[in-house]
Amino acid sequence: MTDNVINWALGSDGIVVLTLDDPSQSTNTWNTPFRQSLADVVDRLEADRDGYVGVIITSGKEVFSAGADLKEIGPLMDRADAAEIATFFDHAKALLRRLERLGKPVVAAINGTALGGGLELALAAHHRIAPDRPGIQIGLPEVTLGVIPGAGGVVRTVRMFGVAAALTNVLLNGTKFSPRKALAAGLVDAVVDTDAELLPAARAWITANPAPVQPWDRKSYTLPGGPVTGAELSQQVLALSATLRKQLKGADLPAPRNLIAAAIEGSLVDFAAAETIETRYLVNLSLNPLTANGVQSFFDLQKANRNDYRPAGVAPFRPTKVAVVGAGMMGAGIAYEYAKAGVAVALKDISVEAAERGKSYSRTLAEAAVAKGRWTRQRADELLNRITAAADDADLAGADLMIEAVFEDPGLKKKTYAQVEPVLDATALLASNTSQIPITGLAEGVTRPEAFIGMHFSSPVDKMPMVEVVKGALTSRESVSRAVDVVRLINKTPIVVNDGRGFYLTRLFMAATFEACEMVADGVPATSIEQAALQNGMLTQPLLVLDQVSLSLSRSIIADREAETGTDKRTAGEGVIIRMVDQFGRLGRAAGAGFYDYADGKRLTLWPGLSDAFGPARDIPFQDLRDRYLFRVALEVAACLQEGIVETTATANVGSVMGGFPAGTGGALSFINSYDGGPSGFVARARELAQTYGERFLPPAVVVDAATNGTRVGH
Numbered sequence: 001m002t003d004n005v006i007n008w009a010l011g012s013d014g015i016v017v018l019t020l021d022d023p024s025q026s027t028n029t030w031n032t033p034f035r036q037s038l039a040d041v042v043d044r045l046e047a048d049r050d051g052y053v054g055v056i057i058t059s060g061k062e063v064f065s066a067g068a069d070l071k072e073i074g075p076l077m078d079r080a081d082a083a084e085i086a087t088f089f090d091h092a093k094a095l096l097r098r099l100e101r102l103g104k105p106v107v108a109a110i111n112g113t114a115l116g117g118g119l120e121l122a123l124a125a126h127h128r129i130a131p132d133r134p135g136i137q138i139g140l141p142e143v144t145l146g147v148i149p150g151a152g153g154v155v156r157t158v159r160m161f162g163v164a165a166a167l168t169n170v171l172l173n174g175t176k177f178s179p180r181k182a183l184a185a186g187l188v189d190a191v192v193d194t195d196a197e198l199l200p201a202a203r204a205w206i207t208a209n210p211a212p213v214q215p216w217d218r219k220s221y222t223l224p225g226g227p228v229t230g231a232e233l234s235q236q237v238l239a240l241s242a243t244l245r246k247q248l249k250g251a252d253l254p255a256p257r258n259l260i261a262a263a264i265e266g267s268l269v270d271f272a273a274a275e276t277i278e279t280r281y282l283v284n285l286s287l288n289p290l291t292a293n294g295v296q297s298f299f300d301l302q303k304a305n306r307n308d309y310r311p312a313g314v315a316p317f318r319p320t321k322v323a324v325v326g327a328g329m330m331g332a333g334i335a336y337e338y339a340k341a342g343v344a345v346a347l348k349d350i351s352v353e354a355a356e357r358g359k360s361y362s363r364t365l366a367e368a369a370v371a372k373g374r375w376t377r378q379r380a381d382e383l384l385n386r387i388t389a390a391a392d393d394a395d396l397a398g399a400d401l402m403i404e405a406v407f408e409d410p411g412l413k414k415k416t417y418a419q420v421e422p423v424l425d426a427t428a429l430l431a432s433n434t435s436q437i438p439i440t441g442l443a444e445g446v447t448r449p450e451a452f453i454g455m456h457f458s459s460p461v462d463k464m465p466m467v468e469v470v471k472g473a474l475t476s477r478e479s480v481s482r483a484v485d486v487v488r489l490i491n492k493t494p495i496v497v498n499d500g501r502g503f504y505l506t507r508l509f510m511a512a513t514f515e516a517c518e519m520v521a522d523g524v525p526a527t528s529i530e531q532a533a534l535q536n537g538m539l540t541q542p543l544l545v546l547d548q549v550s551l552s553l554s555r556s557i558i559a560d561r562e563a564e565t566g567t568d569k570r571t572a573g574e575g576v577i578i579r580m581v582d583q584f585g586r587l588g589r590a591a592g593a594g595f596y597d598y599a600d601g602k603r604l605t606l607w608p609g610l611s612d613a614f615g616p617a618r619d620i621p622f623q624d625l626r627d628r629y630l631f632r633v634a635l636e637v638a639a640c641l642q643e644g645i646v647e648t649t650a651t652a653n654v655g656s657v658m659g660g661f662p663a664g665t666g667g668a669l670s671f672i673n674s675y676d677g678g679p680s681g682f683v684a685r686a687r688e689l690a691q692t693y694g695e696r697f698l699p700p701a702v703v704v705d706a707a708t709n710g711t712r713v714g715h
């Protein structure tokens with residue numbers, strides 16, 4: 001037998017300890033060798049029922065089991081063969097069903113993260129115990145990848161908690177619980193303080209429960225809260241749909257819809273039929289090309305986070321002191337992140353008072369964490385002690401990483417480098433947080449251009465998950481590698497791109513938000529402008545986000561553009577921003593007035609004056625509004641690929657999703673390739689939009705070529 005993934009050890013107490021320990025990889029997953037091993041183990045357990053008294057499943061790795069193996073599941077989804085997918089999941093379900101009906105106690109000793117299929121394995125045990133160790137995650141996050149659990153996860157949680165509780169607490173959010181929270185949610189039955197107590201606790205439970213039966217296999221079983229039928233059922237469906245709409249802010253995503261259907265329909269039938277229903281709803285999702293895209297982009301994201309894009313052969317870099325120059329909105333957030341990661345930070349502004357104001361941002365966040373009981377006072381104090389508020393260059397002495405976040409003015413930035421560089425460590429990595437000024441030009445301000453790089457954070461820094469790393473013409477491979485390490489140090493995803501005005505993320509950001517301004521100019525009601533973005537599943541409402549980053553910043557970007565390419569190229573959307581700032585003095589959220597009104601920093605309603613200021617109203621189909629966003633961003637992504645700003649399809653897709661493109665599409669290039677009719681269908685629709693709304697919708701050559709040749713955009 002292939003017992004090399006699941007090690008079998010029968011103890012003198014008659015308990016079989018099954019240890020998941022995949023020799024072929026660093027983590028345990030539901031790959032082919034595992035499925036084969038599980039089948040062998042279940043055969044053996046059934047064949048020799050008198051040879052043991054109980055079973056403990058545990059892991060020999062840091063992770064208990066990470067669930068599906070994306071290397072196998074990705075191509076499976078891509079082939080979209082309904083029968084093959086159904087067989088794959090039915091096989092897994094059947095093994096777990098046999099495991100829980102051995103007539104012998106099975107305990108899952110969850111000594112590491114158990115997600116997706118990993119937790120589904122544990123749910124087929126009669127009892128689940130986990131140690132209270134930080135970092136362990138327990139949950140069914142499938143929905144966040146655009147799929148649903150397929151190894152009985154929906155069927156068993158519905159039978160454990162009832163339909164509404166299973167959906168709202170476990171399935172629909174895809175929450176990853178800590179052991180304590182998993183205990184509160186009922187996903188595990190007991191938590192022990194240390195790993196050492198885990199196996200003894202499992203053994204004790206087996207001794208006390210020699211022949212357990214799963215609740216749903218007992219004659220007396222009823223669904224928690226009772227089965228829901230008739231009028232009550234319709235009411236529950238309505239309530240769940242309303243919760244879903246609120247949670248997704250109107251985005252229309254198939255996975256949560258199928259999840260609700262599988263849970264409700266499965267609750268009305270017996271276990272076996274419920275399992276068939278679960279598989280069918282999963283197969284249904286798998287046949288949608290967007291599902292494979294979503295899985296692929298999740299895989300790409302994991303690769304980015306595992307440093308797969310980090311140039312090989314360069315020693316890992318961990319800074320000992322960070323000089324953050326400019327303590328405004330961005331500098332304050334960057335200082336907080338590095339102090340939180342345990343690095344000393346010198347936060348410099350033009351006066352100590354200004355630097356202290358920047359530091360107070362960290363104080364506010366740390367105090368809030370203490371108040372909520374998430375942090376100890378000591379942790380908060382230590383974090384704050386790592387930040388020195390400075391106005392003197394001498395305070396930056398010896399820093400081996402500089403991140404500059406002064407005003408968006410190339411002259412000021414270069415002057416700042418000239419002043420600061422001499423006091424820094426001679427090998428320091430020199431980074432600018434500029435949102436759009438080309439890095440190659442800024443590097444003229446330093447003596448070591450090979451050490452100069454863009455590190456473009458997004459606002460708010462402590463919430464946004466990515467940092468765009470921009471390579472200048474002279475930036476060395478080593479500096480790129482060091483920048484990637486510095487981004488991973490604060491647990492963010494590096495998106496590595498080439499230089500050019502606006503790089504990658506600012507161009508995507510502007511494509512979406514300036515399209516919203518075009519809609520304002522077209523006289524579209526502002527609520528529809530925001531709503532179309534939400535229904536697409538985009539991360540933010542464009543007018544709101546324009547206010548947040550400040551309209552004055554957009555105004556200055558337009559001024560820069562006009563200085564380069566002239567005022568006669570001014571677009572209607574740019575005209576809206578210019579008038580908002582110059583004519584109406586509405587500079588954005590911080591100024592208390594933008595596309596929205598604000599009072600005491602709180603958002604009120606959209607500015608009622610908007611419809612009088614712009615227009616006249618034009619009747620535009622809602623689907624056109626939705627498509628205008630998707631196409632503008634997708635076209636910009638394709639242009640960035642064509643220009644070499646992004647080098648790989650994976651970077652283009654992952655970066656676009658992190659930059660706000662709907663995650664359910666798997667990224668902007670996947671959106672083009674999976675559009676109805678493929679790239680040629682996309683081109684046809686783009687040309688239609690160009691005819692009605694302007695030339696900005698004309699597709700670039702990379703897309704037209706793919707359409708003509710019947711290939712894909714990107715790889």
Ligand code: NAD
Nearest residue numbers: 326327328329330349350405406407408434435457459549
């Ligand atoms: P901000 O106006 O909030 O802060 C800039 C700070 O720099 C101010 O506190 C100012 O006093 C300080 N400063 C000016 N000259 C200085 C000098 N010579 N030495 C030290 N400090 C000096 O601006 P911000 O929004 O934090 O933006 C900073 C940079 O980050 C800009 O390059 C901007 O383009 C970029 N950026 C901004 C955002 C955003 O959403 N606002 C996002 C990404 C990148």
